[in-house]
Amino acid sequence: MSKAPFLAGVILSLAGAGVIMEAMRLPVIPGQTYGPGLFPTVIGIGLLVFGAVYALNARRPTEPAIVPEAEWAAPDAEEGSAPERPFYGALAWLIAGLAGTILLWETAGFVLLMSVVLMVFMILLGVRLWLAGLVAVASTIMVYAIFIRILTVPLPSGLLAPLGL
């Protein structure tokens, strides 16, 4: 069977062991039978045991416990066009863009950051430049306006602050 379930089981099992070790270090509270370490310990044991069981099950071809992922993709496949190759570029940009968003949130500001992140994301997925730009800028400004004015969420204006946005 697929490697992923086996691997996940092993990782979760190891994580369980880690959780137990961390839980042992939590303090004991005087006057209480059980301290803050109890629940993490129980959860750790659970992860350790069931992670192992899951990994072992995954290796057994007799255990058809896992619902195949194919069912998920089925409606897409029925559309007639077969899936294209993975969009690694867009994926890398998505992760990098989100990391950049977190780092530059206050300095660059919401509108600037989001416009760039969304525009490049769309271009990498094959949307034409002008359309990607238009959608990115328009939706960002609209969301910004709604959240600032109606929902009173303090989104940062950043570099574009002088424009009165």
Add this chain to the structure above:
Amino acid sequence: MQTLLEAFGLIADPQVVVTVLLASIFGLFVGAIPGLTATMATALLVPMTFFMDPLSSIAAIVACTATAITAGDIPGCLLRIPGTPASAAYTDETFMMTKKGLGAQALGSSLVSSVIGGLFGAVVLMVAAPSLARVALNFSSFEYFWLACIGLSCAALVSASGLVAGLLSLLIGLLIACVGMDVISGSPRFTFGSVQLMGGVSFVPAMIGMFAISELLDSLLNGTARQRFAKPQKITGIFHGILPLISKYRRNVARGSIIGTIIGILPGAGGDIAAWITYTTARRFSKEPQKFGTGHPEGVIEAGAANNAGLSGAWVPALVFGVPGDAVTAIAVGVLFMKGINPGPRLFETQGAMLYAVFMIFLIANIALLPIGWFAIRAASKILSVPRPQLMAVLLLFCIVGSFAINNTVFDIGVMLVFGVLAFALSKAGIPIAPIILGIVLGPLLEQNFLTSMTIADGSVIAFFERPIAGILGVFVLLLWSIPLVSAILQLFRLMFATKPVKLTG
């Protein structure tokens, strides 16, 4: 009867009617935006209520909450971003229906069952609020502990991916719930020295990440990111496609309404547990349990009814004892006080007409939900015809803003990203996501009530069975657990003996 007539007079006021209408539309708007919650919609209403008369302000909150929660199902169903922990119980089911082109039907049937559940809950509230509230006050930490156990068991039992996968998912959720400052002892756990993590993992960003971002990642890696999101949605008339479905599953509607009302009355996580329990009962008593998880409306209808029935239920302890069950009623209690209406049993005597008027608003808000909700569903279903790259980009935008807005901190955008990647990896390995949500919601309830009970009982486990209700719940939980345990042991035996023949055939 006199008070009922007076109450009618009170709500006939045009200001009240207009307020209900406007608040419904506002709730719809906020609820339908992915990542924004009913609590946020209600909190935003509070400053506006200062300029309203008492009845209008409560009417506004009631109407706004009901529509916001129902509208919260729309992004959950169409785009896989659940609006509330309760709707996470059936998000994947409705999303599967959307992929099949039945999104509008899924939403429509959940809308109608929600309205029926909501009406049922409101009527129960009118008839029996004071006595029900008194019953709710008999629940101590012992009973709450068992209830949390039942809720958690449901998630594992209902998992379409098998018991072990469900349990693993649940354990991950419980572990996430442990992160942060432990309420009971005040000691930080798994925070790795981060002050941001002291408050625990924020729930909404984690939920957005696990459902929406992981879906996005999946489509990019699958190479489906440029194809149509789902089949074109079939929009049937409400009387044509939906009502027959509801009448086919009328048992589910009834069971969902009753269970939702009962569990919703308990202050705390009542409404959320109710949705999960009813989704499980729907599957347990269904004639076609194998269809669950593949886009089958039965569980959605039952849980939808429970969801809205529980919503009215949460007002019972709030109105009778001033003990709010959730964040929304907490805000409402504050507004009531502001308007000089002090919650308490005397409210039923001194301001009976007022109170019954509030109950009637419940009825009106639920009925108004039908046309407003249906309009929103039809409008929202059109979103799916937008080309996928553009749709995903705008979705990403809302995910980011929604994650940020819940606590106004950038840290939560990071939480969203991390959980998106985690959930993507887990679903690749066949581990379901929904039970993680329940684990996060019920983890604190389970742990705090266990530790509190242990302190009260001086460490004696027997105390968990000594109180009558706790005893019944406890025995029920043990029975529930013994079913899969026994079958697992049997299976283990079978596997042990089956190993050799497999080798022979292989």
Add this chain to the structure above:
Amino acid sequence: MKLTRRLVLAAAAVFTLSTPVLAQYPERPITLIVPWAAGGGTDATARTVASLLEQELGKPINVVNRTGGGGIIGHTEIANAKPDGYTLGVITTELSLYHWLGTSPLDYKNYTPIALYNTDAQSINVRPDGPKDLKELLARAKEKPGSLKASGANRGGAPHLAMAGLLNASQMPVDTVPWVPTDGITPALQLLTSNAIAVVGTTIPEVQAMVDAGEVRTLAIMRAERDPSFPNVPTVKEAAGVDWYLSSWRGIAGPKDLPADVAKRLSDAMAKVVEKPEFKSFMSARKFGMDYADAQKFAKFLADADERFGTAIKAAGLAK
């Protein structure tokens, strides 16, 4: 060359444009952090103050509940916020306790006080079928130590401390009435009414609805003299002859080193807020004690409270 010069000019223009903006504080929405959950007393007062302060300042004020860890999370976040006046918070009694209990190094010196707007005395509450007065409660506890359990907040929270202080002042060991830690007053009341514990310590407004409902009875209030809003509730001294009093407090503050003009603008606005009829009617409707102190007096109050609570904690044997 020309381009760089233009850029420099543009940057300079941006810079000069943005400086005078600072003078008209506030120019964007303000976040008000509440370290306690929505629905509690602090949250209710915060939302009222926020909405009225909003009218004074002309910019929206968002109430953000940052809960957990007995309020440490929220308090820490207020203290760590950028001191630009756009992140303020409600600070509460617990701030006078953290550093004594060793749960957090935070104390009042980490903040710029703006205004104190409320103080409430702690009270002792039981079920209607419980002890008839405080004297009986203490006698029962002394007779069978550990038989009566109390709750109302987390370990080391103000209600816990008030209880420990009361026991200490009555010459009893603090574990005579063991404390059951809970996440706030709602679960504690639920435990009391469901007969799982015998005593709830909290401020009177928190239990008012339950008292009206006949589900809870208040035995005594921890004040030096009776509260005019509750003339029928005896003080601890009257009820049991024990000299002990303790009040919870709430106020608005910002992080340390808030610009003086911003602090003044806020303090002036708060002075108007506490005079507003909406504020007064809200506070009296919910029976919150109205006690206002301006920035300077609030600073003095905080220093004094810190000292008094420290003495109480040490006496109760909880100090780290």
